[in-house]
Amino acid sequence: MSYSDSPIKRRESTRIYVGNVPIGAGAPIAVQSMTNTRTTDVEKTVAQIQSLERVGVDIVRVSVPTLEAAEAFKLIKQQVNVPLIADIHFDYRIALKVAEYGVDCLRINPGNIGNESRIRSVVECARDNNIPIRIGVNAGSLEKDIQEKYGEPTPEAIVESAMRHVEILNKLNFDQFKVSVKASDVFTAIAAYRLLATQIKQPLHLGITEAGGARSGSIKSAIGLGMLLAEGIGDTLRVSLAADPAEEVKVGFDILKSLRIRSRGINFIACPTCSRQEFDVINTVNELERRLEDIITPMDISIIGCVVNGPGEALASTMGVAGGNKKSGFYEDGVRIARIDNDAMIDELETKIRAKAQLLANK
Numbered sequence: 169m170s171y172s173d174s175p176i177k178r179r180e181s182t183r184i185y186v187g188n189v190p191i192g193a194g195a196p197i198a199v200q201s202m203t204n205t206r207t208t209d210v211e212k213t214v215a216q217i218q219s220l221e222r223v224g225v226d227i228v229r230v231s232v233p234t235l236e237a238a239e240a241f242k243l244i245k246q247q248v249n250v251p252l253i254a255d256i257h258f259d260y261r262i263a264l265k266v267a268e269y270g271v272d273c274l275r276i277n278p279g280n281i282g283n284e285s286r287i288r289s290v291v292e293c294a295r296d297n298n299i300p301i302r303i304g305v306n307a308g309s310l311e312k313d314i315q316e317k318y319g320e321p322t323p324e325a326i327v328e329s330a331m332r333h334v335e336i337l338n339k340l341n342f343d344q345f346k347v348s349v350k351a352s353d354v355f356t357a358i359a360a361y362r363l364l365a366t367q368i369k370q371p372l373h374l375g376i377t378e379a380g381g382a383r384s385g386s387i388k389s390a391i392g393l394g395m396l397l398a399e400g401i402g403d404t405l406r407v408s409l410a411a412d413p414a415e416e417v418k419v420g421f422d423i424l425k426s427l428r429i430r431s432r433g434i435n436f437i438a439c440p441t442c443s444r445q446e447f448d449v450i451n452t453v454n455e456l457e458r459r460l461e462d463i464i465t466p467m468d469i470s471i472i473g474c475v476v477n478g479p480g481e482a483l484a485s486t487m488g489v490a491g492g493n494k495k496s497g498f499y500e501d502g503v504r505i506a507r508i509d510n511d512a513m514i515d516e517l518e519t520k521i522r523a524k525a526q527l528l529a530n531k
């Protein structure tokens with residue numbers, strides 16, 4: 169099965185652009201992350217954005233809580249290539265400032281800006297500068313009256329909050345926006361996104377908010393986002409982890425890879441190992457994952473410990489090994505072409521995979 173064979177039928181949506189990254193209307197699902205450095209520390213924030221660029225992030229969100237941070241944002245923007253979203257909560261003056269400094273998207277809820285003239289000035293500024301807006305509603309910060317009406321952050325409550333902001337933009341004839349309705353509870357988030365998907369045409373930004381640490385948060389996100397993506401819902405995503413933001417990007421791509429929605433880099437197929445293994449599969453996979461992080465060419469690589477499943481998986485992969493006594497069978501494009509010394513396995517595979525990636529990239 170190739171990536172173009174994904175059985176998922178995507179929800180139809182309108183298209184927006186965050187910088188040069190298309191979102192919605194069939195565009196590849198964009199993987200986002202967010203910096204966690206102090207925005208006023210320009211050097212550290214630029215370094216973190218560059219580390220996210222290295223693992224393939226499409227869009228980065230940066231908090232801009234103060235006018236001082238807006239001045240730092242200006243300097244940050246000049247030093248990175250990836251499109252930046254400024255996260256602004258209440259102060260409309262910050263939105264106007266970062267627009268002047270070349271922001272690619274504003275994460276601001278129009279209902280939180282204050283009076284109508286402030287809302288209008290932000291929306292007109294976004295329109296004049298071709299800057300889309302992300303409406304972001306979180307279950308944990310719903311308006312007081314909605315909380316009172318529903319008693320708890322139900323999916324309906326979250327969507328009602330989102331629709332208030334959407335209606336403000338509709339009234340101002342501004343349609344260049346995307347919406348997120350995040351909750352930390354997987355079922356609540358899924359139900360909210362499903363409901364919202366029936367109410368607007370704009371792209372949806374997916375996330376399970378405050379998902380947790382690297383392991384538990386990745387699993388929660390994979391289940392929540394995975395269910396929505398499998399239904400065709402979602403145009404961009406962020407995996408929210410209490411971890412290095414680069415992990416968020418890697419997990420985001422792994423989710424998309426698992427669903428064959430979007431390919432980037434190596435998809436490893438490895439057996440769980442047992443006493444039949446002829447070489448150290450776990451160490452080989454971990455070491456290759458670490459060494460080959462920079463490869464962006466989509467490839468399936470199978471690392472299987474013995475001949476029970478090894479040849480079958482290897483035949484269906486771009487490259488694969490099936491463990492054998494002292495030497496293992498090596499396969500490329502469905503053909504067994506060599507035997508690799510088990511003791512030299514990691515280095516040999518790294519060399520062969522890099523050469524293949526280069527070859528495929530030049531095709």
Ligand code: SF4
Pocket residue numbers: 439440441442443444445446472473474475476477478
């Ligand atoms: Fe064990 Fe072989 Fe199965 Fe791997 S492929 S788990 S080594 S039987």
